[in-house]
Amino acid sequence: GxxxxxxxxxxxxxxxxxxxxxxxxxxxxxxxxxSNIPTAVFCQPELGTVGLSEEQARDQYEHIGIYVADFKPMLQTLGGGTDRITMKLVVDEASDIVLGCHMVGEHAAEIIQGMGIALKAGATKAHFDATVGIHPSAAEEFVTMRKKTR
Structure with a gap:
């Protein structure tokens, strides 16, 4: 490199x-x-990303949809912790293809690795929406985001 x-x-x-x-x-x-090489920064909180950022997608595509979730994971809630997780999906509205997945929070690297496979395979937002999430898990948030943030 x-x-x-x-x-x-x-x-x-x-x-x-x-x-x-x-x-x-x-x-x-x-x-x-x-394309779509997943990467992580092993800090606290952990960062994970794969695909295009929102800014890169806006430069390359006419209409994109942004889906964001910010939440306190159940493990933190039940354990009295205060850590939060933020996740973002970047979607090309014309083709419905997921262009980017980004996460800040515990286990971001592990979760984003799986998202990397999905992006390499050309997954669409409809594919994400049709996937049943594992509950309770932080990863399930990627497949339950239904409302566009912007």
Missing amino acids: DVIERVQLTPVAIQEAMVLVDHLYGDNSASIDY
């Missing part, structure tokens, strides 16, 4: 090295798709 000025993440660098090895010694068929 540092040499070719692309995504500077360890897992990306490992995949780039594997592609190089394939090009040098294999059948030269491996490649890397740099």
